[in-house]
Amino acid sequence: xxxxxxxxxxxxxxxxxxxxxxxxxxxxxxxxxxxxxxxxxxxxxxxxxxxxxxxxxxxxxxxxxxxxxxxxxxxxxxxxxxxxxxxxxxxxxxxxxxxxxxxxxxxxxxxxxxxxxxxxxxxxxxxxxxxxxxxxxxxxxxxxxxxxxxxxxxxxxxxxxxxxxxxxxxxxxxxxxxxxxxxxxxxxxxxxxxxxxxxxxxxxxxxxxxxxxxxxxxxxxxxxxxxxxxxxxxxxxxxxxxxxxxxxxxxxxxxxxxxxxxxxxxxxxxxxxxxxxxxxxxxxxxxxxxxxxxxxxxxxxxxxxxxxxxxxxxxxxxxxxxxxxxxxxxxxxxxxxxxxxxxxxxxxxxxxxxxxxxxxxxxxxxxxxxxxxxxxxxxxxxxxxxxxxxxxxxxxxxxxxxxxxxxxxxxxxxxxxxxxxxxxxxxxxxxxxxxxxxxxxxxxxxxxxxxxxxxxxxxxxxxxxxxxxxxxxxxxxxxxxxxxxxxxxxxxxxxxxxxxxxxxxxxxxxxxxxxxxxxxxxxxxxxxxxxxxxxxxxxxxxxx
Amino acid sequence: xxxxxxxxxxxxxxxxxxxxxxxxxxxxxxxxxxxxxxxxxxxxxxxxxxxxxxxxxxxxxxxxxxxxxxxxxxxxxxxxxxxxxxxxxxxxxxxxxxxxxxxxxxxxxxxxxxxxxxxxxxxxxxxxxxxxxxxxxxxxxxxxxxxxxxxxxxxxxxxxxxxxxxxxxxxxxxxxxxxxxxxxxxxxxxxxxxxxxxxxxxxxxxxxxxxxxxxxxxxxxxxxxxxxxxxxxxxxxxxxxxxxxxxxxxxxxxxxxxxxxxxxxxxxxxxxxxxxxxxxxxxxxxxxxxxxxxxxxxxxxxxxxxxxxxxxxxxxxxxxxxxxxxxxxxxxxxxxxxxxxx
Numbered sequence: 050x051x052x053x054x055x056x057x058x059x060x061x062x063x064x065x066x067x068x069x070x071x072x073x074x075x076x077x078x079x080x081x082x083x084x085x086x087x088x089x090x091x092x093x094x095x096x097x098x099x100x101x102x103x104x105x106x107x108x109x110x111x112x113x114x115x116x117x118x119x120x121x122x123x124x125x126x127x128x129x130x131x132x133x134x135x136x137x138x139x140x141x142x143x144x145x146x147x148x149x150x151x152x153x154x155x156x157x158x159x160x161x162x163x164x165x166x167x168x169x170x171x172x173x174x175x176x177x178x179x180x181x182x183x184x185x186x187x188x189x190x191x192x193x194x195x196x197x198x199x200x201x202x203x204x205x206x207x208x209x210x211x212x213x214x215x216x217x218x219x220x221x222x223x224x225x226x227x228x229x230x231x232x233x234x235x236x237x238x239x240x241x242x243x244x245x246x247x248x249x250x251x252x253x254x255x256x257x258x259x260x261x262x263x264x265x266x267x268x269x270x271x272x273x274x275x276x277x278x279x280x281x282x283x284x285x286x287x288x289x290x291x292x293x294x295x296x297x298x299x300x301x302x303x304x305x306x307x308x309x310x311x312x313x314x315x316x317x318x319x320x321x322x323x324x325x326x327x328x329x330x331x332x333x334x335x336x337x338x339x340x341x342x343x344x345x346x347x348x349x350x351x352x353x354x355x356x357x358x359x360x361x362x363x364x365x366x367x368x369x370x371x372x373x374x375x376x377x378x379x380x381x382x383x384x385x386x387x388x389x390x391x392x393x394x395x396x397x398x399x400x401x402x403x404x405x406x407x408x409x410x411x412x413x414x415x416x417x418x419x420x421x422x423x424x425x426x427x428x429x430x431x432x433x434x435x436x437x438x439x440x441x442x443x444x445x446x447x448x449x450x451x452x453x454x455x456x457x458x459x460x461x462x463x464x465x466x467x468x469x470x471x472x473x474x475x476x477x478x479x480x481x482x483x484x485x486x487x488x489x490x491x492x493x494x495x496x497x498x499x500x501x502x503x504x505x506x507x508x509x510x511x512x513x514x515x516x517x518x519x520x521x522x523x524x525x526x527x528x529x530x531x532x533x534x535x536x537x538x539x540x541x542x543x544x545x546x547x548x549x550x551x552x553x554x555x556x557x558x559x560x561x562x563x564x565x566x567x568x569x570x571x572x573x574x575x576x577x578x579x580x581x582x583x584x585x586x587x588x589x590x591x592x593x
Numbered sequence: 594x595x596x597x598x599x600x601x602x603x604x605x606x607x608x609x610x611x612x613x614x615x616x617x618x619x620x621x622x623x624x625x626x627x628x629x630x631x632x633x634x635x636x637x638x639x640x641x642x643x644x645x646x647x648x649x650x651x652x653x654x655x656x657x658x659x660x661x662x663x664x665x666x667x668x669x670x671x672x673x674x675x676x677x678x679x680x681x682x683x684x685x686x687x688x689x690x691x692x693x694x695x696x697x698x699x700x701x702x703x704x705x706x707x708x709x710x711x712x713x714x715x716x717x718x719x720x721x722x723x724x725x726x727x728x729x730x731x732x733x734x735x736x737x738x739x740x741x742x743x744x745x746x747x748x749x750x751x752x753x754x755x756x757x758x759x760x761x762x763x764x765x766x767x768x769x770x771x772x773x774x775x776x777x778x779x780x781x782x783x784x785x786x787x788x789x790x791x792x793x794x795x796x797x798x799x800x801x802x803x804x805x806x807x808x809x810x811x812x813x814x815x816x817x818x819x820x821x822x823x824x825x826x827x828x829x830x831x832x833x834x835x836x837x838x839x840x841x842x843x844x845x846x847x848x849x850x851x852x853x854x855x856x857x858x859x860x861x862x863x864x865x866x867x868x869x870x871x872x873x874x875x876x877x878x879x880x881x882x883x884x885x886x887x888x889x890x891x892x893x894x895x896x897x898x899x900x901x902x903x904x905x906x907x908x909x910x911x912x913x914x915x916x917x918x919x920x921x922x923x924x925x926x927x928x929x930x931x932x933x934x935x
Contacts, residue, residue: 081665156801160813163806169816179795257798262760263934273762276658278923279685351813377631441654445662449669456671457651535628536653551628553801555886556822556829561805561812 053418060408060425063401069453070464071432074443075288081446082285097286103270107290110266113181113256114249117188121245124189125196126238128337131330133201136320143338144201145579148194148521150341152529152575153348154546155191155254156553157568161344162187162259164351179261187255190344192245193337195473195522199244202518203237203480206511222326236306236483240476243302247295247433247472253532267291271436288439295434299427345572352565356558363562367570376548380567383548384574387528390463390544394527395520397467402474402519405429407508409475410482429475432468440465441536462544465533470523477519481511521582525575545571621647622864623672625856627659628652630677631884632877640871646864656682656765656851663856664689670856674865676719676872680850681768683708683716684919692716692854693862697869700878702892706850710916716852719872720887723824723846723907724769726756729809731838732818741819743844744777747789754793757807758821761929764799765849770821771929772918773847776911786932796933810839825886828897828904837903846907851887 083091097103132144150158164170166177177183207230215225256266265273267287274284323331355362367380376383409426413419432440444465448455455461485508493503531546543551545567552564622644630652637648651672654662660682663675667689678686686692687708692715699707699717706718726747733740741752761771775782795817797803804822807815810830824846827837853872855865871877878889882897888906889896896904 156799159798159802160806163802164813167806167813167815169807169814254798257763258802262763262796262798269763273926276654276661277762278926279661279664280923377634442662442665445671446665449666536658547628553805554629554799556804556826558812558829565812 056408056411056418056421059404063405063408063429064425066401066464067429067432067468069448069455070444071435071440071468073453074440074447075435076443077447078281078439078443079285079288082281082283082288085282093282094286094289097283098290103283103286103290106265106267106270106287109264110250110268111294113184113188113264113266114246114252116185117192117249117252118242118246120185120189121192121196121249122238122242124333124337124340125193125241126200126234127330127333128193129197129201129204131323131327131334132197133205134320135323135327135330137323141580141584142576144197145576147197147337147341148525148579149345149572149576150190151194151522151525153345153568153572154529154531154549155252155258156531156550157348157564158187158190158344159254159258160553160565161347161351162190164347165343179259179263181260181264183259184256184264186340187259188249188252190340191252191255192248193340195245195248196238196241197337198518198522199241199477200234200237202477202515203234206481206484206514207233236480239302239306240480243298243430244433244472244476246298247430250294251291251434251436253437268436272438275438275442284439288436291434291436292431295431296427298434299430303423303427348565348568348572352562352569355562363559363566364570366559366563367566376551378543378548380545380548380552380563380570383543383545383567384570386542387545387571388574390466391524391527393460393463394466394470394530395523397463398470398474398523399516399520401429401467402471402478402523403516405471405475406478406482407504410479410485412487426475426479430472433472437532437536441533444537462534462537463527465537466527466530467523469530469533470526473522473526474519477515477522478512481515482508485511517582521579524578524582528571528575620645621649622674622861622868623649623651624868625659625663625670625672625675626650626652627654627656627677629655629885633880633884636877636880639876640868644864644867644871646861646867648868660686660691663691667691667857670858672856673859673861674853674855674868676851676853678716678852678854679765680708680848680852680915681765681772681918681922683852684710684915687711687715688919690857693857693859695855695866695869697866697873700873700875700891700893703873703890706890708850708852708915710914716854717869717873718850718890719853720878720881720885720889721848721850722887723841723848723910724766724773724821725824725841725843725846725907726770727808727820727822727826727839727841729818729820729839731832732809740840740842742842744774744785747794747819747845748785748792750792752792752819754795755817756789756793756819757795757797757803757815757817759800759803760796760798760933762926766800766821766823768926769847769849771925772913773845773911775925776847776913783928783932786929790933823886824906825882825888825900825904828899828902831899831903837899840903841905841907843905843907846910848907848910848912850890 082094083089085093132140162183163178166172166175166183168178212225212229215229220228251268252266253268253272256264256269267290271284271287274280274287352363353359353361370376370379405425409422413422444461445456489507490503493507498506529546531550534544535547535550549564549567552560552567630650641648656677656679659675660678662671663678663686694713694715695717696714697717703718706721708716728740730740741747741749746752747756758770759767761767774785778785795807797807800822803820805811806813807817808820809815809818824841827839827841830837830839832838853869855862855869859865873891875891875894878891878894881887881889882900
């Protein structure tokens with residue numbers, strides 16, 4: 050009984066937040082689609098589902114997301130090996146740099162990609178512009194960092210002894226990987242892949258910009274239906290498709306993620322220098338660097354172009370309000386706003402994520418309890434899979450009356466961003482917590498430690514690294530978030546992605562240059578923050 | 594501990610909460626608008642001093658998102674006044690009863706921008722800009738070719754693979770261009786689009802992709818010398834010798850007018866009316882070109898020098914009745930998507 054009470058108590062806060070800021074708005078918006086002229090009419094929604102266009106859109110969404118996820122995983126897992134298990138100069142900087150795409154506004158990445166693969170670009174001969182290949186490359190560009198980080202964190206804390214034992218018994222490196230390492234990494238890989246899939250399936254700018262309007266995904270279709278055509282029935286139908294798809298995905302991943310005994314003995318090996326046998330990791334890391342590096346390099350080059358020459362004028366202009374006062378605030382001011390919002394979003398998602406992770410990873414004593422925990426786990430993944438448009442419009446129509454009068458609150462933006470980051474945080478923390486042997490906690494408790502003391506002395510030591518990784522993720526998500534923010538942001542305090550979008554959407558060479566320069570600054574800021582987070586050893590915790 | 598202190602200092606919580614709760618609602622005017630809205634701080638302060646109200650600006654989304662938000666929240670409006678609903682979305686807002694009637698005194702020459710069919714005077718025109726095909730004159734000079742002049746020319750094989758435009762389904766100028774072709778060709782417009790696509794027209798997601806990446810005079814130095822943009826764009830491509838390298842084809846234009854209005858059910862209707870009046874003052878009208886890239890509706894306001902010289906406005910733009918747009922938008926966009934993705 051007490052166990053259940055604790056479970057409910059821990060889950061209460063995250064559940065309340067999710068209920069008010071996600072379930073209520075989304076169901077409100079879907080409800081609008083079901084009510085036609087004041088009466089409940091589910092028929093219209095059902096009709097939409099059978100339209101050939103709907104079927105086409107859903108099919109494209111599924112296969113492009115699968116392809117994007119596959120590329121991200123195939124490149125990311127070997128790269129995670131090199132970047133997290135091998136020691137070489139510049140490793141940390143490289144790891145931090147690879148997270149940069151995550152925060153770049155899609156509108157700018159779209160421009161950067163198209164400057165490379167467009168008709169006039171250096172890679173124009175490939176003919177990728179406006180093709181599905183470009184979309185998949187774009188999806189992988191944004192998401193490969195998720196795989197590298199999540200899998201890398203798990204790999205770092207993997208017990209090295211079973212692999213050494215297998216090798217000593219004569220297994221080849223490939224055999225060791227296939228029979229020992231891969232099964233141990235499976236929960237982390239499946240976790241990362243499921244998150245990446247959701248990111249890919251709800252990608253918006255990438256599909257439109259790189260697909261040359263020839264492709265529509267569920268997300269772009271909901272945007273068109275809601276913001277342009279006000280066809281709420283069709284939008285509701287597609288939102289339901291999204292929800293069903295996520296549920297199916299969660300059921301599948303839950304099975305794949307389950308391992309007989311999640312408990313890991315932790316005796317981690319120190320990373321050593323790369324050897325000749327590491328060529329697969331070297332190769333895919335090289336590919337990742339090219340995939341991520343080229344568009345970013347295109348951005349940097351573009352930002353340094355002034356007229357027909359080169360210079361730092363675009364960067365100097367960032368402290369102004371644009372060549373003709375096209376902005377309300379200097380870009381530097383927007384950067385400060387972005388950083389402050391990101392701090393809020395980070396502590397919110399870490400707090401919620403930690404509670405959720407603790408709840409879902411505690412050993413269940415009955416089948417029903419396990420079900421409930423599994424359900425909770427899935428529930429918090431939902432925000433990733435639902436359109437930002439639906440959520441944004443839902444905020445406006447449901448959170449307008451006391452006691453839930455939040456639609457003008459300054460906290461709405463960080464809360465929305467925290468919800469987007471939450472699944473990443475949970476997915477980063479849960480595998481680590483799940484790996485803690487429950488007997489250690491019992492031992493601590495029997496020696497007289499209270500629940501808090503037990504948490505601090507048993508869980509925290511294995512948790513602090515994933516916690517840092519999660520904080521980095523949340524921070525990066527917040528810095529780069531555009532979809533929900535653009536629906537909620539208030540003019541007085543725009544964030545960086547909003548300002549960049551504004552700059553690039555107007556004529557004038559200076560505005561274009563400033564947009565690129567601002568993107569580079571945002572990217573560099575992210576890289577620096579990530580580097581600091583990596584270096585942050587937090588001695589008091591590390592010493593446990 | 595130090596980390597915690599630093600983090601709290603960085604947070605947004607607790608900094609701006611004062612303006613949310615501390616004031617009486619009637620002391621402020623809330624303006625709901627789209628993300629492109631920019632009004633210099635100096636003018637915002639001027640309004641606050643003159644009217645005695647605090648001005649709160651809530652800007653997000655594009656014109657379409659703004660209109661639909663207003664429609665969905667009409668029973669409990671998001672603010673007191675709205676700015677940025679344009680003539681391609683206005684009918685929907687009027688049909689849904691989003692705005693209350695307010696017959697603002699219009700400046701000289703502004704009555705030509707009133708929305709046809711708005712007999713109650715709910716919407717007040719504030720600015721206008723025409724979406725026109727632009728050409729890179731230097732490119733055509735270098736290639737010894739006459740630039741195109743009409744919509745028909747764009748489908749002429751002489752201009753094969755030279756045109757790039759943003760799509761109607763995803764961008765507001767793209768939609769305006771579709772409407773221009775509908776005004777020009779009537780029911781035959783799908784044929785025109787088929788010819789246009791057969792002639793190698795390139796479609797992009799939004800204005801920035803077409804202009805900045807694919808257009809020869811854009812930031813990214815693309816390959817296509819004909820692009821869909823605005824009548825004001827030539828004022829932004831001035832070369833070192835003081836002339837503009839581009840020009841707008843004035844026979845291809847569709848005019849977009851942006852309106853302001855008092856929201857029905859506003860908490861502060863007087864304040865909203867004062868704000869609508871303020872948007873029509875010579876000071877605001879004169880600031881529009883520089884801050885929002887649009888022309889004032891007040892004919893007596895002086896334009897910036899580059900605009901007066903290089904940004905020529907069409908005298909007789911192509912027009913589609915707003916009620917028609919509201920009725921057929923869905924069907925036209927669907928057909929357009931079919932024709933262009935074939």
